[in-house]
Amino acid sequence: MSEYSVVFENVSKSFGETKVLHDLSFGIHEGKITTVLGFSGAGKTTLMKHILGLALPSSGEVKVLGKVINKLGEMDLREFRRNFGMVFQYAALFDFLTSFENVAFPIREFTKMSEEDIREKVLSLLDSVGISREAAFRLPSELSGGMRKRVGLARGLALDPHIMLYDEPTSGLDPITTHMVYDLMKETHLSNQSRGFTSIIISHDIHATLKYSDYIVFMEKGKVVEHSDVATFKKSENPVIRRFLEL
Ligand SMILES: Nc1ncnc2c1ncn2[C@@H]1O[C@H](COP(=O)(O)OP(=O)(O)OP(=O)(O)O)[C@@H](O)[C@H]1O
Ligand SMILES: [Mg+2]
Numbered sequence: 001m002s003e004y005s006v007v008f009e010n011v012s013k014s015f016g017e018t019k020v021l022h023d024l025s026f027g028i029h030e031g032k033i034t035t036v037l038g039f040s041g042a043g044k045t046t047l048m049k050h051i052l053g054l055a056l057p058s059s060g061e062v063k064v065l066g067k068v069i070n071k072l073g074e075m076d077l078r079e080f081r082r083n084f085g086m087v088f089q090y091a092a093l094f095d096f097l098t099s100f101e102n103v104a105f106p107i108r109e110f111t112k113m114s115e116e117d118i119r120e121k122v123l124s125l126l127d128s129v130g131i132s133r134e135a136a137f138r139l140p141s142e143l144s145g146g147m148r149k150r151v152g153l154a155r156g157l158a159l160d161p162h163i164m165l166y167d168e169p170t171s172g173l174d175p176i177t178t179h180m181v182y183d184l185m186k187e188t189h190l191s192n193q194s195r196g197f198t199s200i201i202i203s204h205d206i207h208a209t210l211k212y213s214d215y216i217v218f219m220e221k222g223k224v225v226e227h228s229d230v231a232t233f234k235k236s237e238n239p240v241i242r243r244f245l246e247l
Contacts, residue, residue, distance in 0.1 A: 005030040005163055005198040006051055011060035013046060020046050022222045033189055033199040035209045037244065038219035044202045048167055052084060053077045065162060082110055085156030085164045089171055093140040099126060099151045100136045106158045125154040129184060146177040153184060166201045182208045206247055210234065
């Protein structure tokens, strides 16, 4: 097993004239929680898209679970994405489907599991993120923001991914619900850790990050300016990071 589940090697990305990622080289530790931090526009979401193969580098290579992802064809890439679970900023549930059907969706799409097995799997996933039977059969519009995030998390876990990616999973939530969501991400991580499960979180929330992460990748203007464990990060003398830490 490699030490890293994701490796960036000299990755640069430009959109037209604008260079958004500048020669990134770093690895994301397998089995750990890594948070990507940085001010708005630093390139965090773009970095995440490169991990998923939703954006391709202008130069350099992105290796995920030992495969060079920018060399996979569309079909292989689609299959390869089964390794990922994703939770996006606004939960992005299908609003015409119940919680149950939202979680069942990727299973129906990608597997030939029987209806009975799907039911058991979906209800157990929803239960593990604290969604009751009753809420399982409601529409997203009938759930609170925190509950929608939980359903989003359950859906992200539906195909037993190796890597979970969260892009600002707590934006728009109050501080208490934010901590509940972080607790849930941590629990999810720990209960899957034995199989090398890697969690990658994009966040603005410095306090939650320091509490819940193992490693920090700090981005500034398209560059990784610090990549270290949390204890080392807290002692960073980089003035931008100091400013971030003092928020
Ligand atoms: N498809 C695109 N075309 C052109 N420019 C883009 C594209 N995607 C991102 N950018 C630019 O790349 C830069 C980084 O954007 P990105 O979304 O990665 O930042 P971010 O760190 O996720 O910011 P935020 O915290 O606000 O979500 C921005 O200047 C953005 O305008
Ligand atoms: Mg972003």
